Amino acid sequence: MxxxxxxxxxxxxxxxxxxxxxxxxxxxxxxxxxxxxxxxxxxxxxxxxxxxxxxxxxxxDAVLAALEGYGARIAEALAARPAGEDAWTALRRAFDVITDARSEDPEGGLALARLIESTPSLRTREMEKYRSWQETLSGVLAERLGRGKENFETALLAAAALTALEVATRRWAQTDGADDLGTLIDQAFLAMRAPAPDLL
The missing domain is CATH 1.10.10.60 (Homeodomain-like)
Known part of the structure; x- marks a missing residue:
């Protein structure tokens, strides 16, 4: 409708x-x-x-209302990615849903991110929301890859991707938007895919 x-x-x-x-x-x-x-x-x-x-x-709930619907929209974007695209790249591109929305209202998005970053109870609730997104994204990945719904690898991939998103968004808030959010997410995905040798 x-x-x-x-x-x-x-x-x-x-x-x-x-x-x-x-x-x-x-x-x-x-x-x-x-x-x-x-x-x-x-x-x-x-x-x-x-x-x-x-x-x-x-x-x-009033603050996090701004995040409502994103989980479903990200999942739809992930499901629509090309079938031959690797899962990690597909997850990254699905997060364009968030960066596109932030580009439409950068000040509002940044104010929300700063508020969540500075308020422990909001960060806790945000992580609860990410957990529900993780389950949804894991299910989409499992379907894309022909795995079972409770597949360990797809759950891990979804959790890792959301961790990259969370860390990038926190850095964006901490720097008052000095760095581009999309670039930060790219860097977080790259670092998780190929960590610096001195970190291993």
Whole structure:
């Protein structure tokens, strides 16, 4: 179902949910995650506290709403890669979903990355989300390679790729976007594929 064919009420709810998440993330970035309360977010977004909790179970959920859907989109991109392409390259190119989105809103993406990097509870929740992505990507790889769904090698590849993404994104946040995110991900993938001899 396309966005235009989605019933009006669900679309309005999605729009309002996205707006509340945007307001929350802006407040967190300006004041610090621990210094902003749910009532303050609700007031700034023009909704009630009860409405906030209809959209989100916690403050962390409001921040990580920006990552919703990425797992499925990355998996779709991975499944669409050429059949003859090696798995590691296919995984790297599937992450273009993220770099393309960040290029459309670099300041927003960087603010989100900095917020997650500086907030332990958000980093924990982000890693939980990566874990769910790992299971999804491992399943796609297993299908591409003709392996069983619980295949050890495809699970390891997916986990390694997501680790490369996580480390690159953290470096991007730590340097305030001085380095290109796509380049950092390329470097992380290359380093994991061919580590420097003095590290082995």
């Amino acid at each position: 396309t966005e235009s064919s989605t019933p009006l009420q669900p679309r309005m709810r999605q729009t309002m949910r996205a707006e509340v998440a945007r307001v929350a993330t802006g407040l967190f970035a300006a004041r610090g995650f621990e210094n902003v309360t749910v009532p303050q977010i609700a007031a700034a977004a023009g909704v009630s506290r009860a409405t906030f909790f209809r959209y989100f179970g916690s403050k962390e």
